[in-house]
Every structure is written in structure tokens, then in C-alpha cells.
Amino acid sequence: MVENTQSNLAVTVTGVEDDRTGLSIPTLRRALADNLFYLQGKFPRIATPNDYYMALAYTVRDRLLQRWLSTIRTYLEQNVKVVSYLSAEFLLGPHLENNLINLGIYEQVQQAVTESGLDLPTLLAQEEEPGLGNGGLGRLAACYLESLATLEIPAVGYGLRYEFGIFDQEIQEGWQVEITDKWLQYGNPWEIARPEAAQMVKFGGHTEVYTDNQGAMRVNWIPGQEVKGIPYDTPILGYRVNTANTLRLWKAEAPESFDFEAFNLGDYYGSVDAKIVSENITKVLYPNDEPLQGKQLRLQQQYFFVSCALQDMIRIHLRRGNPIETFHEKFAVQLNDTHPSIGVAELMRLLVDEHGMGWERAWEITQQTFGYTNHTLLPEALEKWPLDLFRRLLPRHLEIIYEINRRFLDQVRIQYPDDHEKLAQLSLIDESGERYVRMAHLATVGSHTINGVAELHTQLLQAEVLQPFAELFAVGNWRQTFTNVTNGVTPRRWVALSNPRLTRLITSKIGDRWLTHLDDLRQLETFADDPAFQQEWRQVKQAVKEDLANRIYKQQGIAINPSSLFDIQVKRIHEYKRQHLNVLHIITLYDRLKQNPNLDLVPRTFIFGGKAAPGYVMAKLMIKLINSVAETVNNDPTVRDRVKVVFIPDYNVTNSQPVYPAADLSEQISTAGKEASGTGNMKFSLNGALTIGTLDGANVEIREEVGAENFFRFGLSADEVAQLKAGGYTPQYYYQSNVLLKSAIDLIDSGLFSGGDRELFRPLINSLMNEDPYLLFVDYPDYIECQSQVSRAYRDSEHWTRMSILNVARMGKFSSDRSIREYSDRIWHTPPVKVELEAYAQTKAGLSV
Numbered sequence: 001m002v003e004n005t006q007s008n009l010a011v012t013v014t015g016v017e018d019d020r021t022g023l024s025i026p027t028l029r030r031a032l033a034d035n036l037f038y039l040q041g042k043f044p045r046i047a048t049p050n051d052y053y054m055a056l057a058y059t060v061r062d063r064l065l066q067r068w069l070s071t072i073r074t075y076l077e078q079n080v081k082v083v084s085y086l087s088a089e090f091l092l093g094p095h096l097e098n099n100l101i102n103l104g105i106y107e108q109v110q111q112a113v114t115e116s117g118l119d120l121p122t123l124l125a126q127e128e129e130p131g132l133g134n135g136g137l138g139r140l141a142a143c144y145l146e147s148l149a150t151l152e153i154p155a156v157g158y159g160l161r162y163e164f165g166i167f168d169q170e171i172q173e174g175w176q177v178e179i180t181d182k183w184l185q186y187g188n189p190w191e192i193a194r195p196e197a198a199q200m201v202k203f204g205g206h207t208e209v210y211t212d213n214q215g216a217m218r219v220n221w222i223p224g225q226e227v228k229g230i231p232y233d234t235p236i237l238g239y240r241v242n243t244a245n246t247l248r249l250w251k252a253e254a255p256e257s258f259d260f261e262a263f264n265l266g267d268y269y270g271s272v273d274a275k276i277v278s279e280n281i282t283k284v285l286y287p288n289d290e291p292l293q294g295k296q297l298r299l300q301q302q303y304f305f306v307s308c309a310l311q312d313m314i315r316i317h318l319r320r321g322n323p324i325e326t327f328h329e330k331f332a333v334q335l336n337d338t339h340p341s342i343g344v345a346e347l348m349r350l351l352v353d354e355h356g357m358g359w360e361r362a363w364e365i366t367q368q369t370f371g372y373t374n375h376t377l378l379p380e381a382l383e384k385w386p387l388d389l390f391r392r393l394l395p396r397h398l399e400i401i402y403e404i405n406r407r408f409l410d411q412v413r414i415q416y417p418d419d420h421e422k423l424a425q426l427s428l429i430d431e432s433g434e435r436y437v438r439m440a441h442l443a444t445v446g447s448h449t450i451n452g453v454a455e456l457h458t459q460l461l462q463a464e465v466l467q468p469f470a471e472l473f474a475v476g477n478w479r480q481t482f483t484n485v486t487n488g489v490t491p492r493r494w495v496a497l498s499n500p501r502l503t504r505l506i507t508s509k510i511g512d513r514w515l516t517h518l519d520d521l522r523q524l525e526t527f528a529d530d531p532a533f534q535q536e537w538r539q540v541k542q543a544v545k546e547d548l549a550n551r552i553y554k555q556q557g558i559a560i561n562p563s564s565l566f567d568i569q570v571k572r573i574h575e576y577k578r579q580h581l582n583v584l585h586i587i588t589l590y591d592r593l594k595q596n597p598n599l600d601l602v603p604r605t606f607i608f609g610g611k612a613a614p615g616y617v618m619a620k621l622m623i624k625l626i627n628s629v630a631e632t633v634n635n636d637p638t639v640r641d642r643v644k645v646v647f648i649p650d651y652n653v654t655n656s657q658p659v660y661p662a663a664d665l666s667e668q669i670s671t672a673g674k675e676a677s678g679t680g681n682m683k684f685s686l687n688g689a690l691t692i693g694t695l696d697g698a699n700v701e702i703r704e705e706v707g708a709e710n711f712f713r714f715g716l717s718a719d720e721v722a723q724l725k726a727g728g729y730t731p732q733y734y735y736q737s738n739v740l741l742k743s744a745i746d747l748i749d750s751g752l753f754s755g756g757d758r759e760l761f762r763p764l765i766n767s768l769m770n771e772d773p774y775l776l777f778v779d780y781p782d783y784i785e786c787q788s789q790v791s792r793a794y795r796d797s798e799h800w801t802r803m804s805i806l807n808v809a810r811m812g813k814f815s816s817d818r819s820i821r822e823y824s825d826r827i828w829h830t831p832p833v834k835v836e837l838e839a840y841a842q843t844k845a846g847l848s849v
């Protein structure tokens with residue numbers, strides 16, 4: 001790049017356009033050159049591709065700032081109600097291309113870049129995505145921020161500015177290897193630090209009761225440690241609107257006066273140690289799917305960002321001239337899972353201890369402020385913190401939680417007199433063994449609305465994990481209600497950006513309103529049987545598959561056949577998601593080919609991608625199994641490319657964007673009742689893949705929308721899973737009674753995929769044979785049968801194309817715009833607010849120079 005980018009950046013501007021906001025090609029070129037020189041400090045000759053990327057990023061940021069500052073000013077002046085989305089994770093993906101699309105300046109910038117002798121895709125590829133999330137939950141938060149801005153709803157996202165995000169994944173000899181994610185090492189052009197808005201956060205120490213000068217009993221928390229939170233703001237721009245909301249992420253620093261005593265005593269190095277300890281709080285993102293036992297730092301992270309956020313909101317609220325009593329009228333705070341649920345106790349502390357409010361009034365405000373989104377039914381994923389850890393770190397919050405619990409259980413007793421079992425079930429404290437604080441219970445009791453993320457999940461939530469609460473709230477005078485808001489994804493990133501070919505084809509037929517009114521896709525139904533349109537549809541899919549094939553060849557050296565059926569499963573690696581069921585199908589196909597080398601199979605390319613939590617032994621072994629099967633199958637001459645297996649390393653937003661559009665078949669095969677919603681399922685279907693899936697999470701609703709005849713459903717329902725488990729399940733019986741299944745397992749056991757090593761995959765086989773907690777063996781026969789239906793359907797290309805078109809046409813419901821409208825109308829009550837741009841020229845005129 002350094003060689004072939006002898007760019008010609010110097011341009012003379014003759015017009016009057018502002019250098020930092022103008023959109024003409026010469027102005028953009030001039031800005032690029034200026035930024036390279038003045039911000040990167042480089043001549044073109046020695047600039048790296050990253051320097052050019054940075055210069056371009058700043059060029060685009062300048063054009064964003066006007067919208068962002070005007071948005072902030074509008075919210076302040078109009079004193080509007082703001083959504084505050086609290087999330088420990090935001091999996092944003094790269095900003096640059098999304099901002100080009102949402103600003104509507106893609107073509108101009110592309111031309112300016114080209115005329116400067118540079119290549120836009122090369123520059124876009126330089127961006128290190130902020131991997132500040134694990135998977136679905138963090139990505140949902142990112143889609144929601146984008147939709148909030150697009151719908152012009154005032155909002156701020158609060159979270160943690162992890163120095164190291166989710167690890168980068170390398171595959172070495174088939175095994176996952178974790179590499180530190182140094183996303184900040186070359187600087188982040190999208191954030192602006194706001195040290196003037198820093199907040200102090202206390203930890204540890206003890207509490208003291210005192211009497212204030214009105215004679216009221218008050219509590220004072222004397223901390224053992226204080227940490228400073230510095231906010232870093234990133235603008236989140238809506239699609240073709242002036243609204244640019246703020247994502248405010250907090251970085252932990254030691255306060256200036258850190259450990260003053262040690263310093264005065266001359267223990268300089270001791271005081272520096274204290275500084276390091278403070279800064280550890282925002283060092284690294286925790287991977288999920290690992291036990292949190294003893295992860296004190298994780299609780300510190302949660303409290304740290306939630307306390308910063310709530311203090312920040314109160315500061316803004318008071319600065320706008322509002323009384324503290326109207327806090328809930330100006331902020332709707334959403335808890336993205338239980339990770340920020342300590343906020344319930346923290347808001348109580350701030351109102352009661354810091355702002356002198358009475359308990360009852362403070363509790364009303366708190367309950368009217370929070371909404372809680374539950375994301376999981378897996379018992380091991382429900383957060384609970386050991387009581388003594390809690391007391392050590394947050395002594396005042398433990399007292400507050402006890403008081404919330406005491407008052408809550410008093411209410412419960414009225415409804416269920418003398419029912420100790422009920423009380424124990426509902427209590428915020430788990431006293432069944434070692435004592436814990438139950439974070440889901442705190443969130444539930446402290447919120448006005450509790451929601452699940454798909455219809456089935458919301459039902460199960462009320463029937464299982466939060467059943468006692470659902471039963472309790474159904475009678476009596478409770479504020480809380482349960483409701484469902486099915487997840488969605490933003491069509492801007494997941495279609496316009498990821499699949500420009502499909503975007504052009506759709507727009508050529510129905511115009512471009514569908515990008516903000518996804519239901520418009522229905523108009524495509526008219527063309528589902530139109531041979532000319534079908535032809536174009538197939539050409540787009542084919543071209544997108546070739547793009548992915550080229551990318552895989554470039555990055556991994558594996559040649560895949562773009563005419564084969566692309567059968568894709570990309571998501572976190574987890575036993576409940578059953579990547580190993582997919583592998584059993586591959587082994588069965590391989591087995592059949594070995595038995596009958598001339599078998600007439602529809603050629604398939606199986607593509608996998610996903611990270612396993614570093615401590616999740618079984619998931620890491622599943623990755624090894626996929627790669628080992630790939631190795632064997634891909635190199636066996638009898639297969640003759642009829643089956644190919646690829647594991648794409650380092651699955652993240654950047655690497656996922658070319659994958660979803662290229663799928664013919666989307667694998668959504670979780671054990672029914674385990675996947676809360678899924679959003680990958682939506683991205684695939686919206687890009688014309690057909691789904692093979694169980695009746696789990698949002699699959700149920702996708703199937704309802706696209707029609708059962710356009711969806712490959714298999715496997716037990718959630719009810720059947722529960723029944724089977726209740727009746728006692730013996731996997732060996734299923735192994736013995738299905739020859740194909742027995743043969744597939746025996747092939748793994750024989751060491752065929754592990755160079756004769758019969759021990760390597762033993763833990764996986766043992767788990768399946770002895771427990772099979774996710775019921776692979778039960779669903780296997782139906783899955784295999786369903787997969788042969790898929791192959792038969794794929795041979796009828798007209799029919800397949802029709803199904804693909806109908807899938808896209810009927811996916812309107814799954815826009816995150818629809819989800820956000822539901823939250824806003826039913827939970828937050830936050831109407832849109834139009835932002836008027838204040839011209840930068842005006843701002844300048846206002847400066848008293």
C-alpha cells in the first residue's frame with residue numbers, strides 16, 4: 001500500500017465550502033490530505049494504510065460532529081425524556097462504513113478516495129472493531145443504539161471502555177488460541193474523552209449512622225478505596241437523520257490524590273501500585289459461559305459503570321434545572337440483563353443517602369425508572385454474588401438490598417401468609433447453602449417492567465426462572481408487569497452495509513423506503529414467481545457466495561465451490577447451540593460417501609465460525625472436532641469436493657458481515673427452550689438464507705412470519721424436551737437404536753478424525769453417551785431426515801429461489817426499529833425529538849474571540 005498509494009491529495013479549493021463539513025469531492029480530498037498531515041503527522045510517501053484510514057475517519061467524524069453537538073444541545077434545551085441503555089457490552093462493529101451509509105456520503109467519499117489514488121475497501125479493512133462484547137447480547141445493544149438514533153429517540157448508551165475487548169481467536173492445529181485484543185493500540189478516532197465530566201466511585205470500607213441537622217437518621221459510607229471514572233463518548237448516528245446519540249463508556253483511573261497517605265510517607269511505589277489496582281477495573285472484558293465464582297473484578301466493573309452512569313444522569317438532570325423528584329420523568333433506564341442490576345440499589349443510595357430523600361419516595365422513583373430485560377434461562381448464567389464478597393466491596397448496598405428485601409417480603413407475606421417456601425423462593429438472598437445475592441431478583445423487584453426477548457422465551461421466563469414472581473404479580477397491587485419484546489437487527493448494517501448487491505436489487509424493485517420501514521419488503525412477494533426476478537436473485541446470491549469463497553481462499557487458502565450449497569453455522573460455540581449435532585450430520589454424509597462413493601449428493605460447503613470461552617473445555621474440544629473432521633473430509637479423494645468443511649477463525653462483527661449474506665442454509669439448531677431469541681437467525685433469513693431450525697427462541701416467530709412451508713423445522717419442542725427430561729433420559733438407547741447415529745459416534749471413537757488417537761474426543765463422546773444434556777441423540781434422526789429434505793429442495797432451483805425471496809419479503813418484523821418502537825411505546829414512553837442542525841458557521845460567530 002505504501003508503494004501504490006502515491007496519492008495526489010493536494011487540491012486547491014476554489015469554492016466557499018467549509019473545509020470540515022463540505023461534501024464536494026475537492027473538499028473531501030483536501031480534508032483527507034489535511035488530516036494526514038496535521039493529525040497523523042505524515043507525508044503521503046511514508047503513510048501506512050492505517051494512517052490513511054485515520055485521516056479518512058477524522059474526515060468523516062468532522063461531518064458527524066455537527067449533528068452530534070446539535071443533538072446534545074436539543075436534548076438539553078428541550079429538557080426531553082431520555083432512554084438510558086445500561087449494558088456491560090456493546091458489540092458495535094466497525095464505525096466508518098456505517099457512518100458513511102447513515103450520513104449518505106458513501107459515493108462522494110468513495111470518489112474522493114479513489115481520486116486521491118487510494119482504495120476505499122483497503123482503508124475500511126484497517127479499522128479495528130471495538131470488540132466490547134461476547135456475542136448476541138452486546139450486538140443487540142449496538143443494533144438498539146443505531147435504531148434509537150434512526151427513530152430520533154433521545155438516548156444514551158452507558159457501558160465500560162474495556163482496554164482489551166473479546167480476545168482475538170487464532171486456530172493452531174485445530175485448537176482455539178486466544179490472543180489479547182489490543183484494539184486501542186493505534187488510537188480510536190471515534191471517541192472523545194470528557195475528563196471534565198468524570199465521576200468518583202467508592203468501594204469497600206464501612207458505613208456509619210448519624211443524625212442530620214433536621215434530626216433524621218442518615219447513613220454515611222466511608223469507603224476503603226475511590227476510583228475515578230472518565231467518560232469517553234462516541235457518536236451513534238441514525239440513518240439519514242440529524243440525530244446522533246451518545247455512547248458513553250467509562251474508563252477507570254486512580255484519583256489525583258491517590259493514596260495520599262502512602263505518598264506523604266514516601267511510599268511512592270506503593271501509591272503507584274494503588275493506581276494500577278484502580279485501573280485494572282476496566283482492563284478486560286469477561287468472556288461469558290464461565291463460572292463467575294470469585295470474580296471480584298467483574299462485580300467491581302458492574303458497579304463502577306452503573307454508579308458512573310447514574311451519577312452522570314443525576315448531574316445532567318439537576319443541571320437542566322429539574323428537581324430530583326422528577327428523575328423518572330426524564331430518564332428511562334433499561335437494564336440489559338442483570339449485569340447492571342446493582343443500579344437498583346445504587347439509585348436508592350444516591351436518592352436516600354446523597355440527596356436526602358425518604359425511602360418510600362425514593363423506592364417509587366426507582367421502580368418507575370428501571371426496566372429489566374432478561375436474556376437467559378440457563379440456570380448457570382443467572383448471576384448471583386456471594387454475600388461476603390458483596391459486603392466487602394459494597395457494604396452500603398448490601399444494607400440497602402436487605403431493606404428492599406425486608407419490605408418486599410413483608411408485602412409477599414400478606415399474599416402468602418406463613419408460606420416459608422414461597423418466601424425463600426422469592427427472596428433477594430439465596431439461603432439454600434452458601435448465601436448469595438440474586439441479581440435477577442433485585443432487577444425484577446426494582447423495575448416496573450420485566451421483558452423476555454422472544455415470545456417463547458417470555459413464556460418460559462414466567463413458567464420457569466421467574467415463575468414465583470409472575471404468580472405473585474398476577475394478583476394484588478404490584479407495579480411490575482411481564483411483557484415480551486422480540487429482538488431485532490438493524491437492516492442498515494445487516495443488509496445495506498453487509499449485502500450491497502442484494503440492497504441494489506431490492507431497491508431497484510421497491511425503492512429504498514424498506515431500509516427504515518422493513519415491512520415494505522412484503523412488496524417483493526409479487527416477484528417471488530417472476531422468472532426474470534428469480535434469475536437476478538440467484539445471480540446476486542451466486543456473486544455474494546463467490547465473494548466469500550474468494551475471501552476464504554485469500555485468508556485460509558481453502559478453495560470452496562461457490563455453486564455448492566453453503567450450509568452455515570456461525571455463533572458462539574456452546575453445547576446448547578449444538579455445533580456438534582451439525583458435525584454428526586457431516587460425519588453421516590461422509591460415512592455414506594465412503595459406503596457408496598458414487599452417491600448422488602447435493603454438494604455442500606459447511607462453514608463454521610465462533611469463539612469458545614477460554615475456560616470452556618467442552619466448547620474448545622468442539623472446535624477441535626470441527627477442524628479435525630474438516631481435515632479428514634477435505635483431504636479424502638473419495639469425497640471429491642461433494643462435502644467441504646471450513647472453520648472461519650476469529651468470528652466477530654467484521655468477519656461476520658460477508659458471511660450472513662452468502663448462506664443458502666442457516667443452522668439454528670439449539671435444544672428447544674435454551675436459546676432465548678437469537679439474532680443471527682434473523683440476519684441470515686433477511687439475506688435470503690432458508691433456516692433449518694428447532695422451535696426455539698425467535699425461530700418460532702420467524703417460521704410464523706415466513707410460513708412453515710418456507711422453513712425447515714425439526715426436533716423436539718420445548719415442552720417435549722421438558723417432558724423427556726422429567727421422565728428420565730437414557731442416551732444409550734438412542735445410540736443403539738439408530739444405525740447411522742451409532743456409526744457416526746463410532747467413527748469419532750475409532751480415532752478416524754484424530755490420527756488414531758482414541759482419547760482426544762473421549763470427553764465429548766462420554767458426555768453424549770452418559771448424559772447428553774442437550775439431547776443431540778434424540779433430535780439426530782429428525783435432523784438427518786430434515787437435511788435430506790433440504791437437499792431435495794435445493795435441487796429444484798426455482799422453488800428454492802421462491803422460498804428465499806419469500807423469506808426476505810416476510811422478515812419485516814425483525815427490524816430492531818420495530819423492537820425499539822415497542823420499548824419506546826410500551827416501556828419507556830419516550831417520543832421522538834427532531835434535531836435542528838446548528839450550522840458550524842453560527843457556532844463560530846458566537847465565539848467571543
Ligand SMILES: *Cc1c(COP(=O)(O)O)cnc(C)c1O
Nearest residue numbers: 135136139571652653678679680
Ligand atoms: C449476531 C451476532 C451474534 C449472535 O448470533 P446468534 O446466532 O444469535 O447467537 C454473535 N456474534 C456476532 C459477531 C454477531 O454478529
